[in-house]
Amino acid sequence: MSFKDKVVLVTGAxxxxxxxxxxxxxxxxxxxxxxxxxxxxxxxxTQDCATFGKHPLVIKADVSDDDDNRRIINDTIAKFNKLDVLVNNAGISRMGPILGGQITEQYDEIMKTNVRSVVRLTSLAAPYLIKTKGNIVNVSSVAGRAIFDQSAAYCTSKAALTHFSRASALELARHGVRVNVVSPGPVYTDILINAGIPMTFDDVNIKTALNRISNPEEIGDIILFLASDKAKGITGSDYVSDNGYLTSK
Ligand SMILES: NC(=O)c1ccc[n+]([C@@H]2O[C@H](COP(=O)([O-])OP(=O)(O)OC[C@H]3O[C@@H](n4cnc5c(N)ncnc54)[C@H](OP(=O)(O)O)[C@@H]3O)[C@@H](O)[C@H]2O)c1
Known part of the structure; x- marks a missing residue:
């Protein structure tokens, strides 16, 4: 799956x-x-990418900020003069009860990061993706389908992201741009620590049918597949990779 001469933007990289x-x-x-x-x-x-002879453009930016989103697209075009693939991956998780009094603040923070940023980046990137007949891959979650206890805002954001992706797929299809979703189950990353939960998925003892947790590269492989020409007939799909987590939900 060669991406030679392709420009790929990854948020939350x-x-x-x-x-x-x-x-x-x-x-x-x-x-x-x-x-x-x-x-x-x-x-x-950056160093890891450079080992393959590729020196990435690094944009320090907050995807929940409207001006930063414009800067992300402008700087990309200024440097490479085109965009082939947009991977909307940046996201946060928070835990807390609906009854605790903090749900509205949590909802606003999560929706701004996990959904609004994707809406804005999609609209800003679309004109460039139309020129290249490029595509978008959005990273949602099994939380968009199943409910995690005490995670109402996170689950809602992922359901919204998946639905927005389908709407984007329908509208952009007529311009030759594909939009797909990857919905991972539990993956070993810093997501829990970054959510203020000092645990790993091993501590949480989450049950999957295959009795394993994924590594980030497994999800990356699917993203590359969906972004490649091998997936030229795939748009509006929601590709679950969850070790069978949803089979028992
Ligand atoms: N790990 C899982 O089990 C799992 C399962 C299903 C779905 N997902 C989804 O996968 C995606 C990636 O998460 P991860 O598991 O890789 O977690 P992670 O290790 O915590 O990475 C999250 C990434 O998002 C970036 N990010 C968060 N808020 C941002 C903001 N406001 N502006 C810019 N960047 C921001 C972080 O960058 P900085 O720290 O540099 O700001 C980081 O690069 C998320 O959308 C998550 O919901 C994860």
């Missing part, structure tokens, strides 16, 4: 699934744009 995905794209010859906030982590991913 400093960590976990986004980092693994960016490195896989670089390995396949893409010019990669890394978006995130943590400079130390971004530097590490």
């Amino acid at each position: 400093s960590s976990g699934i986004g980092a693994a995905t960016a490195i896989l794209f670089a390995k396949e010859g893409a010019d990669v744009v890394l978006v995130g906030r943590n400079e130390t982590k971004l530097k590490k991913v």
Whole structure:
């Protein structure tokens, strides 16, 4: 799956699934744009991409900020003069009860990061993706289908993201642009720590049918497939990779 001469923008590329995905794209010859906030982590991913001879464009930006979203697209076009693939991966999780009094604040924070940013980046990137007949891959979650207890805002954001992706797929199909979703189950990343939960998925003892948790590269492989010409007939799909987590839900 060569991405030689392709320009690929990955949000949340400093960590976990986004980092693994960016490195896989670089390995396949893409010019990669890394978006995130943590400079130390971004530097590490930059070095990993560089081992494949690819020096990424790094954009330190907050995807929940409207101006930053415009800057992300403008800087990408200024550097590479085109965009072939947009991977909307940046996301946060928070836990808390509906009855605790904090749900509205949590909802606003999560929706701004996990959904509004994707709506805005999609609209800003679409004119460039139409020119290249490119595509978008959005990283949702099994939480868009099953409910995690005490995670109403997160689950709602992922259901909304999946639905928005379908709407984008329908509208952009007439311009030759595909839009797909990957919905992972549990994956070993920093997501719990970044949510203020000092645990790993091993501690949480989450049950999957295959009795395993994924590594970020497994999700990256699916993202690359969906972004490639091998998936030229696939749009509006929601590709679940969850070790069978949803089979018992
Ligand atoms: N891990 C799982 O089990 C799992 C399962 C299903 C779905 N997902 C989804 O996968 C995606 C990636 O998560 P992950 O598991 O890889 O977690 P992670 O290791 O915490 O990575 C999250 C990434 O999102 C970025 N990010 C968060 N808020 C941002 C903001 N406001 N502006 C810019 N970047 C922001 C982070 O960058 P900085 O830290 O540099 O800001 C980081 O690169 C998320 O959408 C998540 O919901 C994860």
